[in-house]
Amino acid sequence: MAVAVERLKEAGRVPLGNRCYTDPAFFEAELDRVWGGGWCCIGFAADVPEPGHVALVRLGRRPLLLARDRDGRLRVFWNVCRHRGMTLVEAPARLKGVIRCPYHSWCYALDGALRTTPHVGGPGRSSDPAIDRATLGLIEARSAEWLGCVFVDLSGTALPFAEHIAPLARRWADFADRPLFAGGADCRFDLEVESNWKLAVENYCESYHLPWVHPGLNSYSRLEDHYDIIEPGCSGQGTRAYRPMLAADGGRLPRFADLASQWDEGAEYAALYPNLLLGVHKDHTFALRLDPLAVDRTAEHVALWFADGTALDAEHAPLRQALARLWREVFAEDIGVVEGMQRGRHATGFDGGVLSPAMDGATRAFHLWVAERYRATGLDAG
Amino acid sequence: MPGEPGDATLKAATASGDAAGLATLHRMAGDRALARGEADAAAFFWTQAHVWALVAGDEPLAEVLARRLRKAGRLD
Numbered sequence: 001m002a003v004a005v006e007r008l009k010e011a012g013r014v015p016l017g018n019r020c021y022t023d024p025a026f027f028e029a030e031l032d033r034v035w036g037g038g039w040c041c042i043g044f045a046a047d048v049p050e051p052g053h054v055a056l057v058r059l060g061r062r063p064l065l066l067a068r069d070r071d072g073r074l075r076v077f078w079n080v081c082r083h084r085g086m087t088l089v090e091a092p093a094r095l096k097g098v099i100r101c102p103y104h105s106w107c108y109a110l111d112g113a114l115r116t117t118p119h120v121g122g123p124g125r126s127s128d129p130a131i132d133r134a135t136l137g138l139i140e141a142r143s144a145e146w147l148g149c150v151f152v153d154l155s156g157t158a159l160p161f162a163e164h165i166a167p168l169a170r171r172w173a174d175f176a177d178r179p180l181f182a183g184g185a186d187c188r189f190d191l192e193v194e195s196n197w198k199l200a201v202e203n204y205c206e207s208y209h210l211p212w213v214h215p216g217l218n219s220y221s222r223l224e225d226h227y228d229i230i231e232p233g234c235s236g237q238g239t240r241a242y243r244p245m246l247a248a249d250g251g252r253l254p255r256f257a258d259l260a261s262q263w264d265e266g267a268e269y270a271a272l273y274p275n276l277l278l279g280v281h282k283d284h285t286f287a288l289r290l291d292p293l294a295v296d297r298t299a300e301h302v303a304l305w306f307a308d309g310t311a312l313d314a315e316h317a318p319l320r321q322a323l324a325r326l327w328r329e330v331f332a333e334d335i336g337v338v339e340g341m342q343r344g345r346h347a348t349g350f351d352g353g354v355l356s357p358a359m360d361g362a363t364r365a366f367h368l369w370v371a372e373r374y375r376a377t378g379l380d381a382g
Numbered sequence: 383m384p385g386e387p388g389d390a391t392l393k394a395a396t397a398s399g400d401a402a403g404l405a406t407l408h409r410m411a412g413d414r415a416l417a418r419g420e421a422d423a424a425a426f427f428w429t430q431a432h433v434w435a436l437v438a439g440d441e442p443l444a445e446v447l448a449r450r451l452r453k454a455g456r457l458d
Contacts, residue, residue: 096439097401105433116457118433124425126432126451127458 014352015371020381021196021345027295031060033377034274034370038158039165041276041289042066043150044303045074046182047092052110054099055092059154060292064141065089066150067099069110076143076152081106082114082136099138112138147172148180148305149276149287167231168272174259175280180305181312187304187324193335195342197275197292198370200300203338204269204277204288205362207237214333221267228361229270233369235362236270242281246322253283253319256307271362273369283307286327296342300331405434405443425456432457 019026040059047055048068055066056079063079065088079087081101088099088108098107098115107115114133121128142153144161146169151161158164169176193200203209207226210217225241242265246252256263259282267281277288284306291299304324306312311320344350355364374381395403412427428447435444451457 096437097441098436098439100433100437107433107436115436116432118429119426121456124422124429124451125456126429127456133458 014355014367015381016198016367017352017381018345018348018350020370021198021342022295024295026379026381027196027292028060029379031062031292033379034373035059035292036062036154037373037377038155039144039151039153039161040274041149041272041287042076042152043289044182044287044301045145045148045150046303047150048074049182050094052095053092054089054095054110056087056089058291059152062154063087064152065099067110067112071111073111074143074145074150075110075112076141076150077112077138078141080139082138083117088138108138112140114138147176147278147285147287148182148303149289164233165272168234168270168278171229171231171270172268172280174256174263175285178256180285181307181309183304183306183320183324184312186317186321189302189324189328191300191302191328191331191335192293193298193300193338194296195298195338196295196345197290197298198366199338199341200290200298200334201271201274201277201366202363203334203341204271205235205237205366206360207239208356208359209337213337214330216329229268230362230365231270234270234272235365236268236278237362238266238268240266242267244323244326246319246326251319253316253323254307254311255283271366273366283311284323288331302327302331401434401438402440405431405438405440407431408434409443409447421454425451425454429456 036059042059042064043055043057043066048066051068051070051072053068057064057066065077065079067075067077069075079089081088081103083101083106084103086101086103088101095110098109100107105118109115114136116126117131117133118126120126120131142156144151146161146165153161207223210221210226211223221239221242225239226237227240229236229238263282267279269277269279271277275290275292277290279286284304286302286304289301291301293299304320304327306320310316371381391407392404395407408427408431412424412431415423415427428450432444432447432451435447448457
């Protein structure tokens with residue numbers, strides 16, 4: 001694989017063969033080693049807005065739960081009872097009290113502490129010398145919040161999140177260092193694509209396809225206004241001319257205060273590897289979280305955030321909804337090409353393809369990152 | 383067993399997710415069992431009630447029940 005990485009660096013060829021996109025066993029290994037080996041996004045903080053809220057999330061088939069504890073701290077746990085491994089949360093809820101296992105009613109506080117183990121020592125006896133409640137709390141995953149998104153490091157050994165996110169946090173300090181206001185239900189939507197998750201990332205990274213796949217962008221975000229973004233752990237594209245018209249009367253959403261001038265007409269779109277596709281603009285941010293369902297099936301969960309609370313009021317509802325429609329349309333336009341690339345990965349004569357030095361740099365950066373993760377974790381992509 | 387919550391009542395409270403109602407039903411059943419001198423049955427019902435009080439977020443009731451169970455040697 002090291003040879004393949006070098007080959008990619010030198011010649012722009014792709015080291016990710018068809019198997020990386022089509023083999024179910026490879027997909028499972030990839031989830032364990034690439035996704036599970038470092039930070040990835042598993043949800044949005046707005047999914048658990050208040051103390052007592054819990055939500056089920058999954059990484060592949062791996063069950064996790066988000067919980068906002070009584071002190072308002074967001075925590076991520078493995079969604080399993082320490083007794084028999086029963087899943088605890090099956091639907092989002094706001095709990096008045098503890099998390100109760102539906103099997104034998106072992107109960108956990110929202111900070112993960114095991115509160116009681118009814119009848120564990122026999123009927124009417126909630127204690128047993130063999131069961132040490134102090135050591136049997138929910139298994140907590142290392143987690144972090146950034147730009148409204150929730151990240152986990154299931155390995156527990158990745159770099160501290162602040163270091164992991166530092167390159168993009170520095171680049172987007174104008175957005176990351178201020179409160180964001182999550183849009184409501186009219187600013188959330190889900191899509192599903194019949195493709196491997198990597199193809200969704202690869203498509204998002206580059207602007208090369210914009211004039212062909214997104215002809216509507218030609219009027220306000222032209223190809224020649226775009227540039228590559230390549231940072232450690234992320235890549236994508238920016239535009240110097242983002243000028244959408246959301247309302248015929250020129251109405252606009254409130255803008256983030258005190259932004260640098262580059263954002264007056266600029267916007268940037270970066271894929272934070274492995275699975276978070278982000279966009280920042282003068283009046284909103286968005287995140288598209290890729291949720292790998294199978295080797296050839298990926299859910300896309302999209303959420304928008306705004307500059308201040310007034311953007312969430314009824315007066316701005318038409319603009320919010322127009323913006324959400326715009327992004328839904330753009331992301332839906334990508335589905336055909338992403339699924340086409342997936343079907344193409346079953347062409348046994350295809351060797352991974354080639355990348356344009358001028359137009360595919362951000363995709364190439366993603367390939368290099370993936371190839372390096374494969375190499376570091378001993379995953380054979382051959 | 384006399385004093386036990388009726389099956390239909392329990393099923394209805396469980397189906398509706400009425401944790402506070404289940405806590406009350408089981409606490410009362412435990413109290414009745416104790417009045418009959420049935421310590422094991424009382425501990426059983428109070429254990430059930432303790433769980434439902436925790437689910438309902440009724441910490442004062444949960445603490446009352448936990449104290450009873452500790453006093454009876456049923457909870458550390």
